[in-house]
Amino acid sequence: MTAKDWREQVDELLGRASRMRHGETKVMALEEASRLADAHGDLDLAFEVRDELIDAATFGGFPDKALVAFAWCRAQAKKNPERFESDLLLWKQKWVVGRLDDFPHISRKQILDALDDIEQTYARVDAGKRAIHKLRYQAARDLGDEAEAQRYWDLWINAPRDHLTDCRACDLDDEIDHHIDLCEYDKAVEKARPILEGRSSCAEIPHLTYGSVLYPLLKLGRLEEARDCHLRGYPMISRNRDFLATVGEHIEFLALTDNLSRGLTLFEKHLGWALDHASWRDRFTFHMAASFLLSRLVAQGHPSVSLRLPKALPLHQPEGSYPSRELHGWVETQAQEIAARFDTRNGTDRFQKLLERTRSLDRDVYPFPINAAPK
């Protein structure tokens, strides 16, 4: 293959990737392009391609690939700061560091070290602390350090904005989580208003927000709004595996409102993502919601259920009939095993508590039929 050939091929792959929506095929095209650039020792091109790969992997549901591509770029930028412009990389470092705790095999120490590292990196370019406080708040929250989380929440919310802080929409969306943690559902929904009304948006906002507000709206008895959020939000996320956890939120909502058949349709469609997703955090959220959904099915006396589930599922039945109890057991075990891995890594009981929350969701059930559109 001549030099021209492979460059043309990289160009074609980049062109193809730029026309694709976020997802596996896009990530694959960029990985292929980065390997070609590597194989021919073109460092600049390899950097450029990986720079895009970080975005595609981050927003296409492959946080492990984003981490690896970022590590490579960061190393090049460190060795050769003049050659590899690193401003964009600073921004992407937030995405990568923010997802580290999604991997139970990344240790607590590695997470904290990476936070120190990004703090120093940001300090060197004279950025304010707001972005770092937010990262530390979110890490502490996910690691189950409640006191630390509260401390960094206060620091984050009060810190001034600067060029490396997240946009208003993303900040708002993340603030909502905090209010939900504290059961401040009114506040959560109030904060979500500019997003839900379309005045504030970003790459993944309102997609994420529609999922986050489902439970608060249900708790506030605002079911029609919740239903509209489900109907509006789900189509936005149904084709991108980066939203696996949000799919979980929709499944939980459908189970809570007794729309079990709709819930099963989502479960059937997205279980495949959960089986090999790089984010164990997102797998957990999905399995936990699915376990609640299937527990409702069992409780309502359906001994078996017909589903088209992926072949990769250990319980896979070619004819598609599954004993509800067994399926529920399998999904619940997944959630428990992941929870145990996270709690062990974190040295806290956050995930155990999340499981307990799900087990007590029965008392929030409020049947509210959502009519399907006519065929």
Added chain:
Amino acid sequence: MDHRFQINLRGVIDLLSHHLYSSPGVYVRELLQNATDAIRARQLLEPRHEGTVRVELIEKQDGGPPTLLFSDDGVGLTEEEIHRFLATIGESSKREALAERRNDFIGQFGIGLLSCFMVCDELLVVTRSVKDGNRTMEWRGRHDGTYSVRPSEHPLERPGTQVFLVARPDAAEFFTAERVCQLALHYGGLLPFPILLTAEGRTSRINTEGAPWRRKYESASDRRTALLAYGREVFSSDFIDCIPLKSSAGDVEGVAFVLPFSPHYNAKQKHRVYLKNMLLSESAENLLPDWAFFVKCVVNANELRPTASRESFYENETLAKAREALGQALRRYLMELAKDDPRALQRLISLHGLSVKALALDDDDFYRLVIGWLPFETSMGIMTLVDYRRQHSTVRYVSGLDDFRQVARVAAAQGLCVVNAAYTYDTDLLEKLPRVFPDAQVEPFSAAELPQSFDELSLDERETVFPLLKVAELALQPFRCDVAVKKFRPKEVPTLYSADTEGAFRRDVERAREESDDLYGSMMDSVLGNAPGSERPLLTFNFFNPVVRKLAGVTDRNLMKLSVEMLYVQALLLGHRPLSAKEMALLNQGLLGLIAARLDGGGEDSGQGGVH
């Protein structure tokens, strides 16, 4: 009697112009909206009332800014209603409240009038209500917030409303006959009653007779020609076809135009939508199902709710039903193409294959019809699944580009046909095949499985290559690579390196680790430690290849080891796999070693030295 607004009128006007209105030109839309509402209200009382909107530009003798007279023969306002709309404006000091008020006739009337203050300082409204005998009222309002309401000294002969606007000098551009005509046509082009414009002593009708899809045509082809011409006028694009749209949910009607080019994936199609025949938005996005990104539409909806920003429709169940019905209309079109005009379908697939694939994924009947026409890339060229299944009982596919590249090099020579399903939707489409056609067999294929399809050696041949196998196994141990010898074509290929998708990612992680500092290096180790049970890659020597046979006979173990290492590196390079630092060192040392061996005329002392 003079009155004063209870609120800061400037504030409301600012609010309107900054938040609700994109340009001062929308005053024409608001006046048309008011006239339309008034005519519709009158039609409820007098069903045979047709309704007319008249717009007249009155030039000043002294050359000063002109006056615009906007009149309708609608229901008119009573004195009580005038006071009510004024009160409504007073309550409308919040954006949300404003949006809410627009949903009722009186509220909309007031807010619509306010928009006129973007282009004039004083407004005169003369109105006679059908409900109020023959009393004519007039309201005079100024932008500073003062207004008066009194019985008019010039009573109207018939019920209706007249609005007089004196152009503000800095807004004169919005008061030319051309501009007014263009704005009225833009916002009210679909209105079913005449809009007449009078300027310079001439009166003409601005709009034609309502929406083009509601008109009668001589023949189907006339209709198609007229609609395509309309599409060109609206979107400045030469569409390849047009599809009628209709939904009883939301009372939606219109036409979809098939794009003449493949759309960018992330470019959402922006549709032009009318609400009750008044333009709502030129950039509505949520009207069609996800998969239908091959068309742009113009539709009118009578019963969908607009969002507060009035840029699209509010997402509720009616919209969901309407979207489903419009999707059905598009689906019907595609189904008919597949049945009646497969050539046209093929042309459509070449432009809009992704849309067609997305629908086929969601819809079994459509899948059944269309799957035979969809082209797939295979190791033996582009073909449809029908062609494929004619020759091979089982459809084999790879989902990764990396896999396909590995397979493609030998598959064709081996007579193996494998589909490259690394394109969007292809894997899902293939996996759906046996669900729709129960007799179909579909299997995922991995490049790592490729050597299994190669011929085994005979017992004697095994003996011959055994020393090579032993040496190679040892030499490639540090690279976590297994070794085999098989027979495969083409015989020019000495070795084949095969790995599964995880294997390729593993190599990416290893390269990132080599480059990284301790912190990120340790994370790469963690990622490697957790990588899904990746099988070791395999280097398969080709017994058909003369060099490999010769190598198997070499007695010098060092030379054999060196050659194996070189073949390993060559296999990686031929597969376009980036080398790790260790492999790069191998290449450097190996090349020098081979040169040295050659120069020495023997194999002594080979493998020494090298560059890094």
